Amino acid sequence: MVDVILPCLNEAEALPWVLTRMPEGFRPIVVDNASTDDSAAIASRHGAHVVEASQRGFGAACHAGLLAAASDVVCVMDADASLDPGELPRMVDALAALGEGPALVLGRRRPSGRGAWPLHARLGNSVLAxxxxxxxxxxxxxLGPMRAAHRTDLLALKLSDRRFGYPLEMVLKAAEAGWRITELDVTYRPRRGRSKVTGTVGGTVRAVRDMRRVLTEVAR
Structure with missing residues (x-):
């Protein structure tokens, strides 16, 4: 069994598609981050394990999901239907191919469909990378939003960011700890529902700001 952490903020429209495409042997953990729609109820009806994140923020939701997970290998992915859970087995296989020891597999997004990855979001991602x-x-x-790693190794990194800087902090600390890190192409589709981050200029600016803060703080 592989636990799949799905940070969730108002993803009622996307969750049915995401959860019905979860491969056999992969257990979805939907971390509700103070949604004001029916996300939690929909996730529960579709068989997901639902966890409430007591603190707002993307990193807070990811950390709550990591604490709730029990499997050796865990995956993290967005819950907005921009990523296909059907690609998760490839991520886990790529992790296994890296052999023993701490490792991280990142899904390198390949846009498919109009509006899948707005220009401002791509530019922000490129600068940070x-x-x-x-x-x-x-x-x-x-800085791919679909990832696979060993749960105990992730916990050992002691990630502290609870906002949008969490994904960058994970890669930065993993690299500094000598982890093997690789990328795997994954299809990136137009999300369902309203975007909180990459779909808006303001959201992208907030994410870039948080990640730049992480680069500065971890360097101290």
């Missing part, structure tokens, strides 16, 4: 590569001596193209 370049900054990360210079800082951590990595060769990455995307």
């Amino acid at each position: 370049r900054s990360l590569n210079r800082r951590a001596d990595t060769v990455l193209h995307d």
Whole structure:
């Protein structure tokens, strides 16, 4: 069994598609981050394990899901239907191929469909990836929102960011700890419902700001 952490804020429209496409052997953990719609109830009806995140923020939701997970290998992915759970087995296989020891697999987004990845979001991601590569001596193209790693290794990183800087902090600390990190192409589709981050310029600016803060703080 592989636990799949799905941070969730008002994803009632997307969750049915996401959860019905979850592969056999993968258990969805939907972390409700103070949704004001029926996300939690819909997730429960579709067989997901629902966890409430007591603190608002993307990183807070991811951390709550990680604490609720029980499997050796865990995956993290967005719950907005921009990513297909059907690609998760490939992520887990890629992790296994890296062998023993701490490792991280990132899904490198390949846009499919009009509006899947707005230009402002791509530019923000590209700037952050370049900054990360210079800082951590990595060769990455995307701070991919679909990921696979070993649960105990992630907990050992002691990630502290509880906002949008969480994904960058994970990669940065993993690289500095000597983890093997690889990318795997995954299809990136137009999300369902209203975007809170990449679909808006303001959301992208907030995410970039949080991640730049992480780059500064971890460097201390």
